[in-house]
Amino acid sequence: MRNFEDISADLREFTEGVIGSSQANVRYEDMVTTLGDIVRLFSACQAQTTNLIELDSNQFSSTDAAVVIAALMNAQDLNTFDIGLWLAKQPSKSIR
Numbered sequence: 001m002r003n004f005e006d007i008s009a010d011l012r013e014f015t016e017g018v019i020g021s022s023q024a025n026v027r028y029e030d031m032v033t034t035l036g037d038i039v040r041l042f043s044a045c046q047a048q049t050t051n052l053i054e055l056d057s058n059q060f061s062s063t064d065a066a067v068v069i070a071a072l073m074n075a076q077d078l079n080t081f082d083i084g085l086w087l088a089k090q091p092s093k094s095i096r
Contacts, residue, residue, distance in 0.1 A: 035068070
C-alpha cells in the first residue's frame with residue numbers, strides 16, 4: 001500500500017496541473033468520490049484528537065472553502081443552524 005504522503009503529493013501535482021490547464025480532465029463521478037473519501041479521512045483523523053485540526057489558509061481561497069462547505073451541507077441536508085449546534089459542542093479553544 002502506498003503511503004499517504006506520496007498520494008497527497010501526487011494529488012497536489014495533479015490539481016495544480018488541472019487548475020493550470022484550460023481543459024480540466026476530471027470526471028464528475030471521480031471528483032464526488034474523491035471528495036467523499038477525503039471528507040471521511042479528515043473526519044477520522046479529527047476524531048483522533050481533542051483539538052480542531054487547523055488548515056493552512058494559504059492552500060485555498062475563502063471562495064474555495066465556501067464552495068466545498070455549500071456542497072457538503074447540501075449533500076447532508078444541513079443548514080447553518082445545524083452547523084451552529086455542532087460548533088457549540090466543540091471546545092472553545094478549538095474554534096477561532
